[in-house]
Amino acid sequence: MKQLTKTFTLAAALLAISSPVFAGNFGTAEEAKAMLEKAVVAIKANKSEALAQFVKGEGGFKDRDLYPFCGGPDGNFTAHPTLVGKSLKGLKDKAGKALGEEIYATAKEGAISEVSYMWPRPGSTEPVQKVSYATKVDDQVCAVGYYK
Secondary structure (H helix, E strand, O other): OHHHHHHHHHHHHHHHHHHHHHHOOOOOHHHHHHHHHHHHHHHHHOHHHHHHHHHHOOOOOOEOOEOEEEEOOOOEEEEOOOOOOOEOOOOOOOOOOOHHHHHHHHOOEOOOEEEEEEEEOOOOOOEEEEEEEEEEEOOEEEEEEEEO
């Protein structure tokens, strides 16, 4: 019984130590929402400068797997690390869900909505659940997503 107790104690200690390290590799829901709120402020201050920062990941707009992405009135990405000029509105997840259309449909000025879909983590091909917070600011639909 003592050995079993020691094993459980050791396992609990290792889990307590490793969980924050693992969680630290990926952005959280709170961090994603805060980055989107910061992006809204940046767009209101200077839209073209803000979009350029989002693309380059500068100004605190790239943190692990978190980054803002935006689409213009034409439905094309105006800010994304690799997809600028391509269709955001036509984007589908790995299960075929029209996530771009849903982001555009739910994004409202002054409000933050959630869109859930399946997407691989960076460096992986296996889709997992991802949630993007989305809003509309000026003529831009912007979002920041995190993995569950």
